Amino acid sequence: MTTHERPYDVIVAGLGAMGSGTVYALTRAQGRSPRVLGIDRFSPPHGLGSSHGRTRIIREAYLEHPAYVPIVRRAFDLWRELEQAAGRPLYTRTRGITLGAEDGMLVRGARTSAERFEVRHRVLSAAEVTRNFPGLQPLDGMVGVVEERAGVLFPEHCIAAMLGLAERAGAELRRGETVLAWEANGDGVVVRTTAGEYRGARLVIAGGAWMPRLVPELAGTLAVERQPNHWFVPYSHSEDYSAARCPVTLWEYAPYRTFYMLPDFGDGVKAGVHHEGQSVDPDHVNRQTSLEEVARVADLLRCFMPNAEWQLRESQVCLYTNTPDLHFIIDRHPSYADRVVVVSACSGHGFKFATAIGEIVADLVAERKPRFDLDMFRMTRFQTFGLELMTDNQ
Ligand SMILES: Cc1cc2nc3c(=O)[nH]c(=O)nc-3n(C[C@H](O)[C@H](O)[C@H](O)COP(=O)(O)OP(=O)(O)OC[C@H]3O[C@@H](n4cnc5c(N)ncnc54)[C@H](O)[C@@H]3O)c2cc1C
Numbered sequence: 001m002t003t004h005e006r007p008y009d010v011i012v013a014g015l016g017a018m019g020s021g022t023v024y025a026l027t028r029a030q031g032r033s034p035r036v037l038g039i040d041r042f043s044p045p046h047g048l049g050s051s052h053g054r055t056r057i058i059r060e061a062y063l064e065h066p067a068y069v070p071i072v073r074r075a076f077d078l079w080r081e082l083e084q085a086a087g088r089p090l091y092t093r094t095r096g097i098t099l100g101a102e103d104g105m106l107v108r109g110a111r112t113s114a115e116r117f118e119v120r121h122r123v124l125s126a127a128e129v130t131r132n133f134p135g136l137q138p139l140d141g142m143v144g145v146v147e148e149r150a151g152v153l154f155p156e157h158c159i160a161a162m163l164g165l166a167e168r169a170g171a172e173l174r175r176g177e178t179v180l181a182w183e184a185n186g187d188g189v190v191v192r193t194t195a196g197e198y199r200g201a202r203l204v205i206a207g208g209a210w211m212p213r214l215v216p217e218l219a220g221t222l223a224v225e226r227q228p229n230h231w232f233v234p235y236s237h238s239e240d241y242s243a244a245r246c247p248v249t250l251w252e253y254a255p256y257r258t259f260y261m262l263p264d265f266g267d268g269v270k271a272g273v274h275h276e277g278q279s280v281d282p283d284h285v286n287r288q289t290s291l292e293e294v295a296r297v298a299d300l301l302r303c304f305m306p307n308a309e310w311q312l313r314e315s316q317v318c319l320y321t322n323t324p325d326l327h328f329i330i331d332r333h334p335s336y337a338d339r340v341v342v343v344s345a346c347s348g349h350g351f352k353f354a355t356a357i358g359e360i361v362a363d364l365v366a367e368r369k370p371r372f373d374l375d376m377f378r379m380t381r382f383q384t385f386g387l388e389l390m391t392d393n394q
Contacts, residue, residue, distance in 0.1 A: 008172075009034030010365050011191050011200035013179040013214060015044045015163060017051045017155065017351050018343045019206035021358025024082070024162035027169035029362060036171040037198060039191070041178040041210075044163065045156035049208045049282075050319050050346055052156065053229050055262050055270055057248045058352035059096045059150035061119045063109030065327065069117040071356050071372055078355035079153065086161035089154070094243050094263055096150025097136070099129065099304075100252025102143045107252070110145040121147045133247065135240030135305055150248055152262060155351055162358070179207075179214060184336045202365040205333075206343045209282035209319040215333070215342055221382050222344060225320040226277040228289045230297050231268035234308035241269050241308065250274075251304060259300050268313045271297050274348060275320070282319055289315040321346040324382055328353075330360060331379040341365055342379055 010026055012019045015038045023038045042048055058076070062068040083090045098110040114121040123145055126138040138144060167173055174195070182191045182203055189203040205214050212219040234241045246263035253259060261271040273296060280286075294312055301310050323329060326347040333340035341364045345357050363370040 007188060007199040007201060008037040009200065010036050010202045010204060011189065011198055012036065012038040012204045012206060013182070013191065014206035014208060014210070015040035015159075015173065015175075016049050016206065016208050017159060017354040018208075018345050018357055018361075019204070020044060020159045020162035020166070021354035022204050022206060022343070022361045023166040023171045023173070023358075024355070025358035025362040026365070027166045027171050033170055036166070037200065038163070038166070038171055038173045039177050039179055039193060040173075040175050043175040045159040047316070050321065051159060051208075051351060053270070053316050053318055054154065054156065054267070055265065056153045056155045056351040057096065057150065057250075057260065057262060058091065058153050059147060059248070061096075061098070061110040061114035061121050061145060061147045063098060063106050063113065063250070064349060065109075065376070066113040066116045067373070067376055068353070069113050069119065071353055074359070074371070075353050075356035076149070078359065079158070082158070082161055082165070082355060085165055088157060088161065090158050090161060091151055091153050092243060092265075093149065093151040095247040096147045096249070097129065097133065097247045098145045098250045099136070099138050099142055100258075101141065101255070104252045105256055106250055106258060107143055107145055110147070114145065114147065119147055120149070121145055133240070133245070135237060135246050135307055136249065137304055137306055146247065152243070152248060152265070153352060158354065162354075182214070184339060187339070189336075189339055202339050202341070204341045204343065204361055204365060208344075208346065209321045211321060211342075211344050218329070218342075218344070218379070221323060223279050223322045224282050225275065225322055225348075226280045226285055227272060227318045227320050227348065228277065228293050229270055229272040229316050229318060230289070230294055230312060231270050231314040232298065232301060232310040233268040233313050234264065235311055236309050237307040238264065241305070251300070253300060253304070259297065261301070261305070269301075271301060273297060273300070275322075277320070280319070285317060285319065287317045289317065320348040323347055328357075328377045329379050330357060330374055330377040332364060334380050
């Protein structure tokens, strides 16, 4: 085992969406760049965590909570900046539409955020939706909230761009090395991996589905969910589903039950049922999808997009890491607030924020006041977590 004596300013454990956003933000800051070490057990971008599958939705009329709107606006700016720095396309505007009953969770949430933050949007009846977007046929009584700026990010390219730029700016990235343990020691941290031991002034933990292994206090709070995705090729009316014509869509197909569909970028439309998957151990995930899982999504496409003949092209399994309220954790570790930051920004909707969250985390480790109120992302907001800490401390 090698011990690396020279301490780093910041060590980042996990280089998926949030970790790559963090190393990028740390190294793009003006002035002296901190000495940054990033470590990942795999070789990001990879297909075993939460950030694969070629496309991610980015939207602004944020149905989950209006507090996300200013953060996603900052993320939009930073994605554009990243795109320029990387010199390759990372985002395509398709527009977005949120569909469901007028008083349903999705439509209410999107309208509340859009109205509160003056997001450019239109509310269309079911018939107007079909007139505007011939591929989509909502049921009578459904409405659609259309937003102009929504679109698609290409997650593997985004992660590769952030890691590449961070590395060019001097970050040391170690791939294929697993963080086994860490401890706060003196006024810094010591991180032990499968290859050695590193000392740092600050530690950022962004382990995605493996967070509870790295922050055991979160074991009772975070639940990992198996999330299958499917790509279907439209064999008729294919132009109605092309990325040029069809927006990204979120559907509340029954009360509190939702699915998403992203338009065809040449490999078919991508669709999945949101949050109805099994709880899993991230090291023992069944990566095969069943006929039943495929049929469920195919039935939803046939119901709401009946123009096309749908043919399955591919399925993949991805992982959601959910908090009980489905909001993120972005916080200083309650026991080591001066040196450890914990980031679990998933619950099935975190990717779009990765650039902005990287910037927030960079502010936290540098003891700068973050530009957003992080109160709703506190690690200790869940009662079970507080109880565990109390028990541990007794
Ligand atoms: C199917 C699917 C669809 C989604 N759709 C959207 C969408 O449309 N829009 C959106 O905004 N969000 C979406 N999300 C959510 C978004 O993708 C996640 O919020 C985001 O990818 C989470 O990033 P992360 O950094 O937390 O996890 P990851 O990107 O998985 O990164 C965690 C990293 O930590 C590493 N790691 C773990 N343990 C260790 C260890 N001990 N040592 C070293 N490294 C370690 C892993 O190897 C991994 O690379 C979707 C997610 C899924 C699964």
